[in-house]
Amino acid sequence: MFIEVNKIPPQGLEIDRVLQLQPLQLVRGEQVKVGDTRLSGTLRRSGSDLEFRGRVGAEVSLTCSRCLEPFRQPIEGPCHRIFRPGPLGKPESEHELVEEDLALTPFDGTRINLEEIAREQVYLAVPLKPLCQESCRGLCPKCGAELNTAPCDCPEARQTAEPLTSKLSL
Secondary structure: OOOEHHHHHOEEEEEEEOOOOOOOOOOOOOOEEEOOOOEEEEEEEEEEEEEEEEEEEEEEEEEOOOOOEEEEEEEEEEEEEEEEOOOOOOOOOOOOOHHHHHHHHEEEOOEEEEHHHHHHHHHHHHHOOOOOOOOOOEEEEOOOOOOOOOOOHHHHHHOOOHHHHHHOOO
């Protein structure tokens, strides 16, 4: 979904849209399905730039990195983008990055792609090691049993683990 720049009024344009995004392709080869994605905020002119401030929310389908079970996780967060017409040039001198540098996004000068904004923000919010729950016990490394549902029958699992600190000599 695109917003035509020449249709943005001087006071700005309020945006509240539900978008249908294609699945995300993660670096590790996994595809993440993205549910309805809400993008809301304000798009304002700032000289030749356009500034978007708002929020992105979606629900993504992930696989737990410990137990390998699929689960759904809501993702929501702030979104700030500064759209600058044309390609972004390299900085002329080295300087410390500020928030504005991280928010800069080049665009063709005629229209803004809302799906691109939402897709990028959802991608950045997907956890690197997704967990179905913080207390997920995962799979037994010996027999592969799912430890969240029942204990396994491995002899090593029945032994009580000695705390690591007990082996330290002070």
